[in-house]
Amino acid sequence: MSHTKKLNSAENWDSKYQQATLQTPANPSHVLKQHSRLLPFRGQALELACGLGGNARFLALCGLKTHAWDISDSALTILNNWASLNHLPIEPLITDLEQMILPYQQFDVIVVSRYLDRTLFTAIQDALKPGGLLFYQTFLGPVQDNAPQNPNFYIQSGEFNQAWSKLKTEVYGEGWLSSENSLKEAAKSAPKHRYAWYIGRKIA
Numbered sequence: 001m002s003h004t005k006k007l008n009s010a011e012n013w014d015s016k017y018q019q020a021t022l023q024t025p026a027n028p029s030h031v032l033k034q035h036s037r038l039l040p041f042r043g044q045a046l047e048l049a050c051g052l053g054g055n056a057r058f059l060a061l062c063g064l065k066t067h068a069w070d071i072s073d074s075a076l077t078i079l080n081n082w083a084s085l086n087h088l089p090i091e092p093l094i095t096d097l098e099q100m101i102l103p104y105q106q107f108d109v110i111v112v113s114r115y116l117d118r119t120l121f122t123a124i125q126d127a128l129k130p131g132g133l134l135f136y137q138t139f140l141g142p143v144q145d146n147a148p149q150n151p152n153f154y155i156q157s158g159e160f161n162q163a164w165s166k167l168k169t170e171v172y173g174e175g176w177l178s179s180e181n182s183l184k185e186a187a188k189s190a191p192k193h194r195y196a197w198y199i200g201r202k203i204a
Helices: 003-016 030-034 054-061 073-086 118-127 159-163 184-189
Strands: 044-048 065-070 090-094 107-113 128-139 167-178 192-202
Touching: 003 073, 030 054, 030 107, 030 128, 030 167, 030 192, 044 054, 044 118, 054 065, 054 073, 054 090, 054 107, 065 073, 073 090, 107 118, 118 128, 128 167, 159 167, 159 192
Parallel strands: 044 065, 044 107, 065 090, 107 128
Antiparallel strands: 128 192, 167 192
């Protein structure tokens, strides 16, 4: 990707979050919230492509020192302000995930939600400590309305279970879920999408 395209990508995401405020909903993904009992009591966590950091906020509230990476300065500014107001250990970092080199065996937990880049799968596995957990949830193919229109951004049924050579599957599921960031009073009418979700543990 050229430098110009990268700038355009960052500008596009900043534009998406331009109207966001501290009151904008930012909730954890289904897979993380439903299986939070698996989280360690302490350690280092990372949310990749975090946006407003719904997962990062949840991880920090659970007591984990949390790193939150995204390409949008606008989104990370809101997340950083929220973390400061709530005195929570979240470290936002502006990063282009296509260029970032993930540190080796650095994290006890990694969470990815509604973002798919298969070229990062090996690096994500390597970034987990032995025994570390990956929580991953993203759109399930085929292409859906009101969702990404690039078929490369969709996981295929069962693909997660075959994708991770260094992880042992703890949880796998597929189904229809409402938008994670819908307001509670609007949740019943919120659009639903098909997702696949996966939890894997790094083989020691």
